[in-house]
Amino acid sequence: MLKLLTLLLLLSACATAPIGQNVAGKTAMLWADMAVPGYAPPIVETVSATEMVALRKSSFTIAAYLCRERKMVIIRDHATNDVWLPGILVHELVHHKQCIEGRLNGRPNMCLIEVEAYQAQIEWLREQGGAGFIAGTNARNYAHSVEKYMLANFSRCL
Numbered sequence: 001m002l003k004l005l006t007l008l009l010l011l012s013a014c015a016t017a018p019i020g021q022n023v024a025g026k027t028a029m030l031w032a033d034m035a036v037p038g039y040a041p042p043i044v045e046t047v048s049a050t051e052m053v054a055l056r057k058s059s060f061t062i063a064a065y066l067c068r069e070r071k072m073v074i075i076r077d078h079a080t081n082d083v084w085l086p087g088i089l090v091h092e093l094v095h096h097k098q099c100i101e102g103r104l105n106g107r108p109n110m111c112l113i114e115v116e117a118y119q120a121q122i123e124w125l126r127e128q129g130g131a132g133f134i135a136g137t138n139a140r141n142y143a144h145s146v147e148k149y150m151l152a153n154f155s156r157c158l
Contacts, residue, residue: 023074027089034093034120042096043069046076063088065095067104072096084142086128091121111157118150 012130022129031041041064047055052075056064063074074085094117098104104113125143151158 023085023089026086027072027093030086030089031093031096033096034090036097036100038098038122041093043071045073047073049075049077056143063092067093067095067099070096070099087121087125087139087146091115091117094120106143109157111154115150115154115157118146118154121145122150 006119023046027044028041049059052061052064052073053059055061055073061075063072072089073087074092095104095113098113098116099106122143125139125146129140
């Protein structure tokens with residue numbers, strides 16, 4: 001509990017930092033809570049929406065994790081939203097952990113990989129439901145939306 005409270009205080013302190021530092025700071029703090037011993041958090045880069053489309057070939061991608069580079073990429077315009085950004089960071093950090101553990105090598109079952117990341121994101125958001133730097137109602141609503149998306153797109157592997 002103390003670790004979570006410390007994490008929340010540190011995250012709220014990042015809110016006044018410039019966008020890149022803000023996201024990198026939040027990422028490092030969230031990683032500290034779920035880390036694989038001996039491994040650093042991923043590199044964090046903010047990019048324009050156009051750069052993300054070129055990178056991921058999709059106009060729907062807000063954030064992505066690149067295993068070879070051990071880098072998380074987030075669209076700059078979305079990197080300031082304190083309601084849902086931390087949940088997205090948790091999701092991408094699960095992919096970083098999967099990469100470190102070698103589970104993204106070769107031909108992984110991406111359905112299972114994504115479900116694991118979405119479940120962690122949903123669980124983390126639900127934990128934020130009443131306190132912290134996310135307003136309780138927003139966190140619960142966002143967790144519900146993420147769960148609906150996961151079930152609609154990945155129910156075949158649940």
